[in-house]
Amino acid sequence: METAANRARPFLEADKVSVAFHGKAAVDEISLTVTAGEVVSIIGPSGSGKSTFLRCINHLQVPTSGTISVDGVSVVDRPGQHPKAKDLARLRRKVGMVFQSFNLFPHLTALENVTLAQVHAMGRNKSDAEERGRELLAQVGLADRANHRPSQCSGGQQQRIAIARALALDPKVVLFDEPTSALDPELGADVLKVMRDLANSGMTMIVVTHEMHFAEDVGDRVVFIADGKVVEQGNPAEVLRHPQHERTQRFLKAVLDR
Amino acid sequence: MTDFFHYLTVLSSGVRYTLELTFAAVGLGLVLAIPVTAARRSSSRAYRFLGTAFVELLRAIPPLPWLFLVFFALPTMGLTPLQPMTAGILVFGIISAAYLTEIYRAGFRAVPAGQAEAAAALGLGPFHTYARILVPQAVKTALPLALAYFIGALKDSAIVSVIGVQDISARAVAQNVANSNGLIVFLAAAAIYLCLSLPVALFGRWLSYRLGTQNAVRVGA
Numbered sequence: 001m002e003t004a005a006n007r008a009r010p011f012l013e014a015d016k017v018s019v020a021f022h023g024k025a026a027v028d029e030i031s032l033t034v035t036a037g038e039v040v041s042i043i044g045p046s047g048s049g050k051s052t053f054l055r056c057i058n059h060l061q062v063p064t065s066g067t068i069s070v071d072g073v074s075v076v077d078r079p080g081q082h083p084k085a086k087d088l089a090r091l092r093r094k095v096g097m098v099f100q101s102f103n104l105f106p107h108l109t110a111l112e113n114v115t116l117a118q119v120h121a122m123g124r125n126k127s128d129a130e131e132r133g134r135e136l137l138a139q140v141g142l143a144d145r146a147n148h149r150p151s152q153c154s155g156g157q158q159q160r161i162a163i164a165r166a167l168a169l170d171p172k173v174v175l176f177d178e179p180t181s182a183l184d185p186e187l188g189a190d191v192l193k194v195m196r197d198l199a200n201s202g203m204t205m206i207v208v209t210h211e212m213h214f215a216e217d218v219g220d221r222v223v224f225i226a227d228g229k230v231v232e233q234g235n236p237a238e239v240l241r242h243p244q245h246e247r248t249q250r251f252l253k254a255v256l257d258r
Numbered sequence: 259m260t261d262f263f264h265y266l267t268v269l270s271s272g273v274r275y276t277l278e279l280t281f282a283a284v285g286l287g288l289v290l291a292i293p294v295t296a297a298r299r300s301s302s303r304a305y306r307f308l309g310t311a312f313v314e315l316l317r318a319i320p321p322l323p324w325l326f327l328v329f330f331a332l333p334t335m336g337l338t339p340l341q342p343m344t345a346g347i348l349v350f351g352i353i354s355a356a357y358l359t360e361i362y363r364a365g366f367r368a369v370p371a372g373q374a375e376a377a378a379a380l381g382l383g384p385f386h387t388y389a390r391i392l393v394p395q396a397v398k399t400a401l402p403l404a405l406a407y408f409i410g411a412l413k414d415s416a417i418v419s420v421i422g423v424q425d426i427s428a429r430a431v432a433q434n435v436a437n438s439n440g441l442i443v444f445l446a447a448a449a450i451y452l453c454l455s456l457p458v459a460l461f462g463r464w465l466s467y468r469l470g471t472q473n474a475v476r477v478g479a
Contacts, residue, residue, distance in 0.1 A: 060375055085383070092381035099379075103372035107394050116390060117380035169381065 011036040011204060012057070012173060017066035018228075019052050027053045028228035029066065034173070039205045041215035041236065044225035045251055050208045051100075051177050053225070057206065058095040058175060059088060070094055071172050089121070096166030096174040100181050102158045104150040110137060110161045111146040114168050122169055129168075136164035140194045156187030160194055173204040180211060212255060216240050224248045265433060265446035272426035273450060275343070279423065280412045282347045287354030288404075294355055295362040309359070316356035322417055324349045329421045346418035350411060357407055365400030366392060402466035409455045409462075416451075426450050 012034040019027040027049040034040055042050045055061035057068055059075055067074055073091050075083035105113050111133050118129035137143050140160040142153075150158050159179055166174055176195065180188035192214050199205055199218045209215060215222050216236045223233040224243070232245045243249045297309030316324075328349050333339040340348070369392055377387040419428035430447040434440045 058379055060379060089381050089383070092379060095379075097376075097379040099372060099376065101372055103370075103376035105373065105376070105391055116386075117382055120386040120390065121381035121383070165380070 010034070011038075012068075012070050012206075014053075014057065014068045015066055017053060017056050017063045017068060019049070019056065019061060020064045025228050027056070027063070030225070030228070030230055031066075032223065032230070034204060034206065036172075036204055037202045038220045039199045039203075039207065039218055040221045040223060041219040042206065042208045042223045042225055043210065043212070043215060043251075044231075048226045049228040050225045054175050054177055054206060054208050057173075058092055058097055059083060060097070093121070093169055094172045096169060096171035098159070098162050098166050098174065098176045098179050100178040102150070102155075102162045102182070104158055104162055104165070106150050109147050109149055110142065110153065110164075113150070113161055114165045117165070118168050132168060133164070136167050137161070139167075139197075140164045141190070154187060155183045156190045159183065159191045163191070163194055163198070167198075173206065174198070176205065176207040176209065178208050178210065180209070210255070212240060212252075224251065226251065261439060261442045262446055265430075265439075265443050266449065268433060269426050269429045269443075269446055269450055272424055272429040273454070275423055275425040275428075276412065276415055276454070279343065279346050279350065279415050279418060279425065280408070283350035283415070284354050284358075284408050284411055286347065286351030287358045290351065290355035291358035291362055294359040295366075298359060298363060299366065313356045313359050316353050321349065321353055321414060322420070324353065325417065325421060342418065342422040345421060346415070346423050350415060350418075354407070354411055358404060361400050361403045361407060362396070364403060365396030365398075368399040369395045398469045401469070402462050405458060405462035405465065409458050412455055412458075413451060 010033045012032075014030060014032045016029045016031055017027055018025055018029050030049075030053050032040070032053075042054065044050045052061055056063045056066075057070065059068075067076070067078075070091060071094050073087065073094060075087045075091050104110075105116070108116065111130065114133035114136055115126070115129040118124040118132060119126055122129075124132070134143065134146060137146055140163055142157055142160055142164070145153055145157060145161070150161065153161065159182075163174075163179075179195070180191050183191065188211075192211060195205070195207070195214070196218050207214070207219070219236045221233060222236045222239040224231045224239060224245075224247075226247050232239055232243060232248045239248065240252060243252055294309050294312055297305040298313070300306055300309070325345065329340065329342065329345040373391055373395065374387060377391045382391070415425065416427035419425055419431060422428070426447055430443050433443045437443070
């Protein structure tokens with residue numbers, strides 16, 4: 001499956017993506033190329049636009065300008081164009097998303113959370129969806145929580161259910177928006193372990209995070225964003241240990257000296 | 259005291275009309291409010307304007323002028339006069355659609371934005387997003403409010419007596435004119451309204467308590 005050629009092919013391409021809120025640029029011409037199987041960590045100060053950029057990739061945030069294509073699918077040819085529902089559905093089938101605040105459906109059980117979109121977005125039949133759902137819950141270590149509501153699970157368990165839910169559609173890439181920021185460190189560790197396993201299985205991942213250990217150990221590349229721009233990117237160990245840019249140095253010093 | 263019970267029996271024959279009118283009108287409103295809510299939540303500016311105009315126009319004018327307009331004014335424009343009951347159901351139904359639209363909207367606003375985002379990220383279409391994710395959660399906020407509105411409608415329905423619907427109030431007015439026993443007659447009417455409203459109010463209180471505690475989110479471990 002994973003040949004050298006496959007790996008080198010740009011799988012996801014963001015070209016000069018900008019997002020302006022009330023005329024002020026939150027994301028300022030960010031370009032990013034991700035190859036299949038790559039794990040890219042996006043780090044940077046709060047309010048730097050890193051989450052906003054991430055949300056552009058599956059069109060939860062509509063870019064003001066710039067284009068994005070994922071595995072050959074781009075929902076708009078020119079900025080400001082209204083995407084077709086069919087194209088949007090095709091894009092979102094390829095892109096899974098994990099949110100900072102989990103966003104599990106509180107009125108459904110863990111298993112229902114994981115099966116719902118398989119049935120209603122993918123058209124899988126119910127028993128196949130449940131089988132896949134149980135498999136994924138087992139994969140994230142929560143086979144025994146299948147019939148619990150999210151409110152009956154800990155934060156770390158909820159986030160792992162959310163990861164299982166994102167994987168249920170067999171996405172080609174998974175976006176993580178600060179997946180451990182709402183968790184205390186101990187609970188976050190279980191989530192990071194699931195993400196590490198996922199990365200090792202060859203999943204393409206883009207992770208907005210403040211977890212520097214994860215970025216260094218698991219990531220193939222670190223992208224540092226400040227004030228809506230990519231300031232520096234490269235091999236995690238190099239960027240995190242020998243940052244070239246002054247802004248990166250200042251940020252990492254503040255993070256690592258805590 | 260015997261007078262009081264006598265009037266209770268006489269006025270009770272109006273209960274049927276009061277209930278019929280309220281149920282039919284609120285039922286109509288519950289259905290009509292769906293497209294109006296959709297318009298108010300639409301991304302199209304024109305639909306939003308129409309929805310807002312509908313709601314504000316109906317709420318800004320009291321029910322009585324609406325009732326007279328439909329019952330007395332429309333026939334002068336060459337339209338077939340409506341039966342009093344039909345006119346009452348139509349007017350109260352449309353007015354309740356306006357109020358119920360606001361109740362539906364409050365229900366949807368109470369659902370965190372992350373729910374619709376998660377549904378969108380999973381590729382769910384608008385139908386399944388509403389049917390499976392948003393409506394089941396919005397109902398928990400909207401249902402107690404809708405029940406409170408129902409009680410209000412039940413009591414406000416009394417004004418249809420002025421166009422001749424033989425409801426509780428119409429019968430009370432007739433008894434008062436015939437017997438000049440206003441105090442007892444209207445106390446009897448009040449007692450009947452109380453008996454109708456109070457159980458619904460208590461049910462509503464129980465329901466909002468249940469919905470509230472059942473969904474209290476235990477955050478963390």
